[in-house]
Amino acid sequence: MTIEAGAHQRGGRRIRRSGLVVTVAAVLFAAACTGSDDDADAVDAADAPSAVPSVVATTGIWADVVSNVGCEDSVSVTTLIPEGGDPHSFEPSLRDRETMDAADLVVANGLGIEERLVDTLEAVAAEGVHVFEVAEHIETIEFEFSGGHDDHGDDDHDEGHDDEDGHDHDEDDGHDDDHDEGHDEDDHSDHEDEDGHDHDDEAHEDEHDHAHDHSGGDPHVWFDPQRVAGVLGELADELIHAGADADTVNRCLDAYRAALGDADAEIAEILDSVPADRRIMITNHDSFGYFADRYGFEVVGTVIPSTSTGAESNPALLEELAEIIEHEGVPAVFSETTTGDADIQALATAAGDIAVVQLLTGSLAPAGQDGDTLIGMLKFNAHAIADALG
Amino acid sequence: MTFLTDPVGWWIEPFTSNAFMTKALAGGLLAVLTTSVVGTWVVLRSLNFLGDALTHGVLPGIAIAFIVGFDTGLGALVAAIVMVSAISFIPRISPLSEDTSTGVLFVGFLALAVVIMSSGAGANAGDLGRFLFGSITGVQNSDLVRQVVVAVVAVGGAVVFYRAFFVMTFCEVQAEMARMRPRLTHGVLMALLAITIVGSFQVVGSLLVMSFLIAPPATASMLVRRVPLIITTAVLIGAVSVYVGLLLSYHHRLAGGGSMALTAVAILFATMLIRALVHALRPGPPDDALPVQMLADSR
Numbered sequence: 241m242t243i244e245a246g247a248h249q250r251g252g253r254r255i256r257r258s259g260l261v262v263t264v265a266a267v268l269f270a271a272a273c274t275g276s277d278d279d280a281d282a283v284d285a286a287d288a289p290s291a292v293p294s295v296v297a298t299t300g301i302w303a304d305v306v307s308n309v310g311c312e313d314s315v316s317v318t319t320l321i322p323e324g325g326d327p328h329s330f331e332p333s334l335r336d337r338e339t340m341d342a343a344d345l346v347v348a349n350g351l352g353i354e355e356r357l358v359d360t361l362e363a364v365a366a367e368g369v370h371v372f373e374v375a376e377h378i379e380t381i382e383f384e385f386s387g388g389h390d391d392h393g394d395d396d397h398d399e400g401h402d403d404e405d406g407h408d409h410d411e412d413d414g415h416d417d418d419h420d421e422g423h424d425e426d427d428h429s430d431h432e433d434e435d436g437h438d439h440d441d442e443a444h445e446d447e448h449d450h451a452h453d454h455s456g457g458d459p460h461v462w463f464d465p466q467r468v469a470g471v472l473g474e475l476a477d478e479l480i481h482a483g484a485d486a487d488t489v490n491r492c493l494d495a496y497r498a499a500l501g502d503a504d505a506e507i508a509e510i511l512d513s514v515p516a517d518r519r520i521m522i523t524n525h526d527s528f529g530y531f532a533d534r535y536g537f538e539v540v541g542t543v544i545p546s547t548s549t550g551a552e553s554n555p556a557l558l559e560e561l562a563e564i565i566e567h568e569g570v571p572a573v574f575s576e577t578t579t580g581d582a583d584i585q586a587l588a589t590a591a592g593d594i595a596v597v598q599l600l601t602g603s604l605a606p607a608g609q610d611g612d613t614l615i616g617m618l619k620f621n622a623h624a625i626a627d628a629l630g
Numbered sequence: 631m632t633f634l635t636d637p638v639g640w641w642i643e644p645f646t647s648n649a650f651m652t653k654a655l656a657g658g659l660l661a662v663l664t665t666s667v668v669g670t671w672v673v674l675r676s677l678n679f680l681g682d683a684l685t686h687g688v689l690p691g692i693a694i695a696f697i698v699g700f701d702t703g704l705g706a707l708v709a710a711i712v713m714v715s716a717i718s719f720i721p722r723i724s725p726l727s728e729d730t731s732t733g734v735l736f737v738g739f740l741a742l743a744v745v746i747m748s749s750g751a752g753a754n755a756g757d758l759g760r761f762l763f764g765s766i767t768g769v770q771n772s773d774l775v776r777q778v779v780v781a782v783v784a785v786g787g788a789v790v791f792y793r794a795f796f797v798m799t800f801c802e803v804q805a806e807m808a809r810m811r812p813r814l815t816h817g818v819l820m821a822l823l824a825i826t827i828v829g830s831f832q833v834v835g836s837l838l839v840m841s842f843l844i845a846p847p848a849t850a851s852m853l854v855r856r857v858p859l860i861i862t863t864a865v866l867i868g869a870v871s872v873y874v875g876l877l878l879s880y881h882h883r884l885a886g887g888g889s890m891a892l893t894a895v896a897i898l899f900a901t902m903l904i905r906a907l908v909h910a911l912r913p914g915p916p917d918d919a920l921p922v923q924m925l926a927d928s929r
Contacts (some may be wrong), residue, residue: 323637333887334876337650337767359832366770367649544748551748 290318293344293483298354299327301462302347302374304614308499309476312490314484318343319369321354327602328549328577340364344482347475351375351459353602355548372478378467380457381529458547460601465504465531465618469497503615504534507622511535513630521625522573522619523563524584525549527601531621540564543587549579549602558587565591572628576601597628634878644880650677650767654876657833658890661776662842662868664784667903668826668844671788671819673851675799679729680717680820681843683736685827685836687713689743692761692831702761703776703828706836713739718817751873764835765821766774766876766886773833780829787822788861796857812887834887842868842892849898852905867897 250422278279295310296318297303303319310317318339321330327349340346341364348354348361365371366455417493461467475495480486519537525544541561545552564570567586572595573588575581588596599621605611611620633640645651670679691709695702713735720731788795794815797804823843830839840849850863875890 244793331763331888332767333883333889334644334651334654334767334880334886337886338648338880339653341648341650356763356765357768359765359770361767361768363650363770364655458868546748552744 256497277294291483293479294318294342294344295319295345295347295479295482296340298330298348298357299600299602300345301614304604305462305472305474305496306347306479308614309472309492309497310479310484310489311472311495312488314492315479315482320357321603323606324603326549327353328355328576330354332360336360337364341369343365343369345369345372345478346371347463347478348373349459351380351457351461351508353459353547355550367488370478370482372475374471374475375457375459375461376472377474378461378462380459381533382457397455446595458526458529460527461530462530463618463621464534465507465615466534467530468614469500469504472497472500476529499615503618507618508535509620510622510626511630513626515630518571518629520568520569520570520629522565522587524574524576524579524581524601525551526577528574528599537625538571540568543573543584544579553583558583558590560570561587562591565594571595571599574599574625574628577605578602595628597624599624632881641877644877644910650769651876651880653769653771653774654671654766655872655884656774657766657777657928658872658876659869660774660781661825661830661834661839662831662846663865663873664781664826665839665842666787666846666864666868667785668819668822670847670850670857670864671795672823673841674857674860675795675819677819677823678844679736680732680825681827682840683732683739684710684713684820684823685719685831685843686736686743687739688824688827688831688836689761690739690746693743693746698891702834706828706831709739710828711821714817714824718813718820730869738810747900761831762835762837763788763887764831764833764838765886766834766879766890769833777829779835779925780825784822784826784829787818791815791818800929834890838887841894842871845891845898846871849858849901852901 292310292313292315293373294316295306297306298321300319300485301420306315306318320332320336321327322400335595337360344366346361346369348357348371351359353375354361361371361373387420391528430560445600461471472493476489479489516536521532521537521539522541523539524542526539526542526547528537528539529590531537535540541557541564543558543561544551545557565573571585573591575584575598577600579601581598585596588594600611600617604613604617605620612616645655647800669681672678688706688709689790691705691712692702692708693705694700695705716735717728717732720726720734721728726734748779794810797808797810798812798815798819826843827836827839830842834842846864846868847860849867854860854863871894872890875893876886878884878893879889
């Protein structure tokens with residue numbers, strides 16, 4: 241069965257031949273449009289021959305922590321997610337994959353916060369690169385969904401941890417439950433939890449399962465300096481294992497742990513100006529659970545009802561939050577630098593034109609600005625929160 | 631311009647010296663093989679919108695499976711089957727056209743996925759984005775095995791049903807008269823499309839699957855006329871897109887999935903422009919604008 245094309249048949253063969261030329265031309269065109277790639281070789285620090293181990297950190301926050309524990313250039317740190325980038329939505333390139341594969345150690349936050357890196361991190365680990373997912377080694381707060389928390393009326397702000405016992409941890413094996421010091425609300429100067437080292441190794445072995453276990457805890461662990469201090473020992477072990485000089489790292493570790501302890505005390509002091517009945521936060525996405533837990537605040541609601549920035553708000557939730565704001569007399573709500581603030585601005589307007597205060601969440605401030613280190617960022621936020629609520 | 635001055639270093643070495651590049655290439659090539667074979671019929675039958683709808687229609691299935699901790703591929707397949715069935719069911723019980731029902735289900739399923747991911751259950755599950763763009767940087771052997779299975783099914787199905795697809799596409803009336811059951815044939819094509827999308831989204835993402843379904847076959851249809859040639863050319867163009875896209879991502883730190891999709895689309899536009907230019911400069915009969923399906927001298 242043939243369908244005649246009549247007059248058009250004539251040009252057929254010629255066009256077909258020119259077709260090949262066209263395709264080749266198109267491919268060359270596509271390649272030619274790529275511009276210069278002179279910078280291609282300059283970026284890969286991991287390839288540089290050096291005695292110090294190369295560590296790739298996903299976020300600038302953990303890169304800062306790694307460079308503090310591996311201070312005095314005892315490690316070379318590369319950051320994957322560019323400054324100001326949202327760890328929830330960063331998409332890696334194949335060059336990033338190469339950087340990770342070439343590293344002696346990859347440090348990620350974990351618990352799925354690097355959402356579009358989950359599969360890649362898994363593949364990197366499968367290639368034999370050591371991947372240390374920090375949050376897997378920290379006692380996490382189980383994320384509890386409720387747009388506006390039901391218990392916002394009660395003033396018992398220091399429950400934080402206690403009401404966690406009711407929840408079922410899906411990943412108990414990774415946590416050491418008697419590792420509870422540092423969560424005592426009054427003991428802000430406690431930073432000697434040496435036993436950060438004796439976490440069992442289970443969390444390591446089942447890293448693969450964890451990557452797909454999304455019922456786990458809130459990943460935003462870096463907002464509690466005590467929790468960060470608690471995991472530094474393990475991080476230091478990882479750096480030494482990767483080839484960093486043990487004496488240097490141990491010296492750095494002690495200094496940084498002390499610095500985090502001091503920062504913790506200082507932050508508590510900054511926040512002293514906020515009276516107990518005003519320690520109420522409404523944030524953009526659910527990222528301040530650990531801050532609230534550490535400093536006796538309560539996150540009564542979030543505009544995006546998720547620990548990820550990738551979800552969406554809804555009018556009923558915004559209305560509920562506006563009611564809470566009016567009922568409790570909340571003076572300010574908190575937006576963040578890495579995500580848009582349209583919804584939270586609308587909420588603030590609807591709730592009587594209260595202030596919208598920007599906090600640093602998933603990314604450090606640009607280098608040279610206030611908040612360009614983890615400690616700087618935590619202090620920056622503390623000042624902003626104290627000013628807004630105090 | 632190192633791709634000219636150091637051709638081996640730019641074009642070859644990234645693949646020979648990095649296992650992950652080889653795996654990414656394998657994942658991408660398996661994806662384009664499948665998408666080009668199925669996508670050619672999608673393009674020839676003008677089912678692009680349906681294909682687009684289906685790539686988003688799988689999302690609620692993925693989202694639910696993801697939250698429940700089930701295999702996301704299976705979730706996607708169930709969602710795709712539900713969607714395809716609904717699209718053909720709605721016009722039978724209502725005056726709505728298939729186009730309209732496709733559109734409604736498209737947004738309906740997409741909205742469902744957004745609602746699920748923003749709900750309490752999905753609150754810790756993250757972002758839909760990773761399904762839309764996939765993870766070419768994290769291709770593992772298990773992904774490749776899945777893709778091989780899908781490629782075998784899709785290519786095998788396309789070979790077995792070649793005649794049926796051909797008749798259905800170019801002479802639907804004859805198909806009806808010859809009792810070739812065009813509805814069944816259409817169903818088979820939809821099933822192959824669903825399998826193609828499901829089999830490839832984990833590696834290249836559901837949005838990227840769409841660009842591979844459409845761009846290479848569409849480019850090929852501008853260059854050659856016979857269906858087997860269109861399929862072959864589409865596979866080649868798709869392969870070039872994957873190859874160049876991976877290298878662009880590698881050399882220029884660009885997102886992997888996006889680079890491949892963009893290359894496929896860039897080749898389409900470049901082909902279109904050059905072709906138009908060639909025709910404008912050449913004296914003789916005007917551009918041969920006849921749709922490809924009328925030039926069916928392939929039998």
